[in-house]
Amino acid sequence: MNANLHNIKVQPLIHFSTEKVTVCMLRLDLLHPVVSGNKWFKLKYYLQEALASCKTTLASFGGAYSNHIVATAFAAREAGLNSIGFIRGELADKLSPTLANAMDYGMQLVFVERNRYRHKELIILENDNPDYYWIREGGYGLLGAKGAADILSTADTSTFSHMICASGTGTMMAGLIKGCIPGQQVIGISVLKNNFSIEEELKSLLTLEEKERSFSLIHDYHFGGYGKHPEELIQFMRETWQLEELPTDIVYTSKVLFAVKNLIANSYFADGSRLLIIHSGGLQGNCSLPPNTLPFS
Numbered sequence: 001m002n003a004n005l006h007n008i009k010v011q012p013l014i015h016f017s018t019e020k021v022t023v024c025m026l027r028l029d030l031l032h033p034v035v036s037g038n039k040w041f042k043l044k045y046y047l048q049e050a051l052a053s054c055k056t057t058l059a060s061f062g063g064a065y066s067n068h069i070v071a072t073a074f075a076a077r078e079a080g081l082n083s084i085g086f087i088r089g090e091l092a093d094k095l096s097p098t099l100a101n102a103m104d105y106g107m108q109l110v111f112v113e114r115n116r117y118r119h120k121e122l123i124i125l126e127n128d129n130p131d132y133y134w135i136r137e138g139g140y141g142l143l144g145a146k147g148a149a150d151i152l153s154t155a156d157t158s159t160f161s162h163m164i165c166a167s168g169t170g171t172m173m174a175g176l177i178k179g180c181i182p183g184q185q186v187i188g189i190s191v192l193k194n195n196f197s198i199e200e201e202l203k204s205l206l207t208l209e210e211k212e213r214s215f216s217l218i219h220d221y222h223f224g225g226y227g228k229h230p231e232e233l234i235q236f237m238r239e240t241w242q243l244e245e246l247p248t249d250i251v252y253t254s255k256v257l258f259a260v261k262n263l264i265a266n267s268y269f270a271d272g273s274r275l276l277i278i279h280s281g282g283l284q285g286n287c288s289l290p291p292n293t294l295p296f297s
């Protein structure tokens with residue numbers, strides 16, 4: 001799967017750093033304008049397995065602005081595979097830019113009414129096809145975590161004390177726990193409201209030894225829930241752009257940055273800590289906002 005891995009860089013965040021705590025960002029968003037960030041890493045080994053087992057089609061799930069859906073469509077096309085996306089909700093008058101992109105990459109879209117969408121096993125049963133390679137929503141799973149572990153080898157990450165990421169399914173965080181070195185701590189900022197089951201879902205992707213490593217999930221920065229983006233968050237995104245020339249997305253990376261700023265202000269980190277925040281991409285999701293809401297696109 002081709003992407004511009006050499007574009008990834010570590011950006012020091014001067015205005016987030018203090019005398020005591022250094023903050024840097026690993027810019028996975030620079031991989032590709034649409035298929036950016038962690039989804040590319042999470043798909044890597046699923047794709048390998050699909051090809052090795054001679055499947056012809058990647059099949060997966062997602063909403064109208066899903067980073068995972070558009071990444072799956074792109075990855076399939078790159079690998080010479082077909083793709084089919086089961087999309088939550090009815091087809092609106094106009095396709096979202098995300099779904100229009102996915103279609104451009106060749107994905108077949110199937111719209112599934114919300115109540116039925118909850119029952120993924122039924123959708124899989126009803127659409128059973130030996131040529132399909134099914135990937136869980138958001139890329140959750142062991143191979144996804146294995147791919148995410150590779151995130152930490154895209155740059156020299158050995159000098160950091162903490163790796164911090166946004167967590168939806170917890171797959172990326174599991175990968176960071178797998179990929180970190182002894183002494184490093186992994187922190188996940190959950191972007192869903194009260195999603196406490198993520199802890200067990202995350203642990204089920206770890207070996208016994210990995211479960212002993214140092215990691216924690218923080219549930220205080222969801223801003224009202226998944227995809228919720230009150231004006232306070234939007235304003236913070238504008239400031240972050242002005243101060244650091246750093247684009248963020250409304251679902252994940254703005255919330256993790258806000259959390260870090262707040263945690264530093266509350267002296268959460270010991271003096272001398274060196275934080276590496278993962279910019280996991282997702283910028284295409286901002287297309288759900290009214291035009292010109294943000295000073296970057």
Ligand SMILES: *Cc1c(COP(=O)(O)O)cnc(C)c1O
Pocket residue numbers: 037038039067068138166167168169170171172173249252253280281282283
């Ligand atoms: C999907 C996604 C996440 C969450 O990753 P999980 O592995 O599901 O926890 C974080 N950031 C971005 C930009 C994403 O698209």
